[in-house]
Amino acid sequence: MSTLLVKNARSLGESVDLLVVDGKVRTLNASIEAPADAEVVDAAGKILFPSLIDVHTHLREPGYEWKENVATGLAAAAHGGFGGIMCMANTDPVNDDAAVTKQILEAARRAWPDGPRVYPIGAATVGLKGEELARMSELKDAGCVAISNDGRPVGNTEIFRRMMEYAADLGLIVIDHCEDPYLAAKSHMNEGVTSGLLGVKGQPDVAETIQAARSILLAEYLDVPVHIAHVSAKRTVDIIAWGKSRGVKVTAETTPHYLTLDETAVNGYNTLAKVNPPLRTPADIAALREAVKTGVIDMFCTDHAPHAAHEKETPFDEAPNGFTGMDLALTITYGLVREGVLTEADLIRLWATEPARVFNLPVNTFQPGAPADFFLFDPDLEWKVAPDTLYSKSHNTPWLGQLVRGRVVAHWIGGVKIV
Structure with missing residues (x-):
């Protein structure tokens, strides 16, 4: 013993x-x-904190191991305080097949046999193309804990409806990257004063909010759950609050960077601050801070999106979106405790107990018998x-240096x- x-x-x-x-x-x-x-x-x-749960990460393996692999991603998780991470399906091949799910889980067992634990998120559609539903039942049986089309939002509302119904029948939640594919097309930052000064095509915040509204209305009509990914905008917070007031089974997440950085972080065409959804305005930051405090936004995530240095060392409009996040997430959000925005109890709720409750994952409550x-x-x-x-293989973070x-x-x- x-x-x-x-x-x-x-x-x-x-x-x-x-x-x-x-x-x-x-x-x-x-x-x-x-x-x-x-x-x-x-x-x-x-x-003393319970191990955290990150409900939105990108481990890149298989297919993009020059950015990250399961072993290095879990190293970042372990040193960041994460005992469990949910990884998105945008690998190559896409995690739309049970064999890919099992490959990810086996890589995790080999690299970190004692944890952190990996909980794969299965692709909602074959190849993430938004055209044909993936075999969700097989993905669940292989170990997937949720379903998402990740960064390729499904434009066809009929397919999205069937996706929500099929997932709900299996006891899985759809995680929706909310982005109108037409309003957001070819955009590289938030649409506003800063994008005008830089001469960069911006994405209006309503591109996110319109898709979130669609998801919430469908969730209400079908009486099934939906989870809104990486909320960045005040308008989206308002729509989520409206849905919750009507009893819709909607939950939502946001990231540390949307509570701490605004659109001016991209000044100088700083590719390390380029992310999707883009960094918004101080008014959006204030709304998100209030939303995580009151529970309108249920949980934090990192949207850990590693890219190799050479991929970010390009012209702004050619650089990929995304930050690494797991190394720094608690460091950044604990800063909100120092500011008086959140309490340590809020951090435990947002990083541990609510992610566990929503996605039915184990969590340490510090009660006798807890893990x-x-x-x-x-x-x-x-x-x-x-x-x-x-500890991540990639270092693309705006906090670098x-x-x-x-x-x-x-x-x-x-x-x-x-x-």
């Missing part, structure tokens, strides 16, 4: 000890006497964001130390 005692940690402002026996939480109390055979860890000055998935976070540790301090504060210093999954 293995026994671990974490002493003098901080949890929700209180000093606590955590006793773990055989990979399960035994008790969490203000003071626990060390059993004779226990390994004791002194966590003075560190915050001993947890980490220690040093809120005062300062470090520079650089290629040698990041900056000094940040707060980092995971140790991480256990099932009572086994992985970091």
Whole structure:
């Protein structure tokens, strides 16, 4: 029988000890006497968090291993505090086949046998082409926990309806990347003053909101759930709040960058700040901050989207969209706690308990018998964001080169130390 005692940690402002026996939480109390055979860890000055869940990542394997692979993506997850990650289907070949799902899961088992855990998201349509429904039942049986067409929104509303119905029959939730394919076509940033000054074609925020409204209306009509991906705009927040007020089974996520960076981050044609949906305005940031606090937005995610350096070192309109995220996500969102925008309890809700509830995943509640998935976070540790301090294979983040504060210093999954 293995026994671990974490002493003098901080949890929700209180000093606590955590006793773990055989990979399960035994008790969490203000003071626990060390059993004779226990390994004791002194966590003075560190915050005790349950392992986080990231519901929206891109691991790139198979097919794009020069950007990321399962092993390096899970390294970023482990060091970022994530005990479980849901990975999107835009691989090559696309994860529209059970064989691809099994390949991803096997790669995870080989690279990180003790976790973090990978939960694949299956493609909603064959090849993500939006024309023919994928074999969702086989994908679920192989291990997929949700369905999405990821960054290629389904323009055909009839196909999208059938997709929602089929997924719901299987107990799966559709994760919808909301983007009108016509309004958003060939855009590279938010449409507004900054795009005008830069002479870059912008995407209006309604491109996101119109598609979100379609999804919510269909969810209400069919009485099935839908999950709105990476919300970036105030108008979309308003539509989600409207749907929830009507009892629609709609949930939503947003990312750290939509709560901390605005469209001016792309000034100078900064490709590291190019992302889709694009960074919006200070008014959108304020609305999203309020939405995560009140629960209109249910959870955080990273939308971890690694790209190799040479792919971002191109003219702005040729550079791919996306940031890496798992290395930095908690560091950035803990900054919102310092600002007084959120509390540590909010972070646990947004990064752990709500993702687990919505997608039916295991989570550490620190109740007796819960999985001993947890980490220690040093809120005062300062470090520079650089290629040698990041664990993702790619380093495409707008925080590159900056000094940040707060980092995971140790991480256990099932009572086994992985970091």
